[in-house]
Amino acid sequence: GDSVTQMEGPVTLSEEAFLTINCTYTATGYPSLFWYVQYPGEGLQLLLKATKADDKGSNKGFEATYRKETTSFHLEKGSVQVSDSAVYFCALSDPGSGNTGKLIFGQGTTLQVKP
Amino acid sequence: DSGVTQTPKHLITATGQRVTLRCSPRSGDLSVYWYQQSLDQGLQFLIQYYNGEERAKGNILERFSAQQFPDLHSELNLSSLELGDSALYFCASSGSSGGALRTDTQYFGPGTRLTVL
Numbered sequence: 001g002d003s004v005t006q007m008e009g010p011v012t013l014s015e016e017a018f019l020t021i022n023c024t025y026t027a028t029g030y031p032s033l034f035w036y037v038q039y040p041g042e043g044l045q046l047l048l049k050a051t052k053a054d055d056k057g058s059n060k061g062f063e064a065t066y067r068k069e070t071t072s073f074h075l076e077k078g079s080v081q082v083s084d085s086a087v088y089f090c091a092l093s094d095p096g097s098g099n100t101g102k103l104i105f106g107q108g109t110t111l112q113v114k115p
Numbered sequence: 116d117s118g119v120t121q122t123p124k125h126l127i128t129a130t131g132q133r134v135t136l137r138c139s140p141r142s143g144d145l146s147v148y149w150y151q152q153s154l155d156q157g158l159q160f161l162i163q164y165y166n167g168e169e170r171a172k173g174n175i176l177e178r179f180s181a182q183q184f185p186d187l188h189s190e191l192n193l194s195s196l197e198l199g200d201s202a203l204y205f206c207a208s209s210g211s212s213g214g215a216l217r218t219d220t221q222y223f224g225p226g227t228r229l230t231v232l
Contacts, residue, residue: 032218043117043205043223051218089158093217100171101146101209101216105158 002027002094006106009087013080013113021075021109023064023090031092033057033066033073034103038087047075047088080113087111118142119224121206127230133194136227140187140208146170146216147189148209149181152226153202164189165210196231203228 007022025031032051036044048057053068062077073090090106118141126134140147149161160173164183175181178196183189193200207221 034220036223043119043225044207045117045223046220049218049220098171099216100163101219101221102148102160102163102171102173103150103207103221104160107157 002031002092002104004090004092004104004106006088006090006109009108010110010112013111015082015113015115016079017113019075019077019080019084019111021088021090021111023073023075023106025071025073025090025092027071027092027094029094030068031094033064034091034093035062035064035073035075036089036091036105038089038108040086044089080111082113082115085111085113117222117224119206119208119222121204121224121227123227124225125228125230127232128196129232130196130198132196132231133192134196134229136191136193136204136206136229138189138191138206138208138224140189140206141222144208144210144222145187146208146210146219147183147187148207148221149175149189149191150205150207151202152205156202158205161191165216193229198231201229201231 034049035047048059050057050066056065091103120139145166161175163171181191203226207223209219209221
């Protein structure tokens with residue numbers, strides 16, 4: 001079945017450091033891929049998405065490229081800020097499941113950025 | 116603010132009881148999704164409704180049921196509650212763009228934290 005695997009956390013970085021959070025997936029079709037972020041005490045909000053191979057999603061300095069050959073969608077940011085501290089979820093929506101849009105999530109990666 | 120509202124924010128109840136969680140989707144969104152977030156299982160898809168009809172089912176227990184009403188709000192009913200049902204329950208909505216749901220952004224509510232004692 002479909003699945004998403006994220007790197008284990010927590011990830012602790014100093015402000016202005018480079019961030020990479022790895023995400024790989026297994027899917028029957030060609031899924032859409034998403035990164036969602038959850039700040040403490042809040043619901044999830046979309047950070048970025050890519051709906052076909054080689055697409056790059058970007059938002060607020062974060063980027064991720066849909067790599068079909070390596071089934072990956074790694075999240076990167078060149079210079080993190082304390083305000084980026086949150087839990088990051090990689091997710092997929094697989095067309096093989098019909099036009100439902102249901103999301104399959106990775107386990108989440110906690111990012112802590114220290115001043 | 117995502118535009119998705121969920122009530123109540125917190126719910127504390129006893130084992131064996133029944134509760135109802137309510138969700139109002141964003142204006143114009145036809146699809147409502149329910150997810151459960153727990154420490155041991157992570158974020159799991161439970162069930163989806165689209166314009167009043169059930170569209171997809173995930174890892175939803177038989178003790179749980181949901182419905183979507185003509186005004187598009189949705190309710191998730193949890194019965195015969197067990198300690199293990201304690202979790203954060205999220206509602207999300209999408210589908211106002213008219214395109215494929217698999218590419219749509221889902222907008223999440225703030226969640227209902229259920230504690231079963």
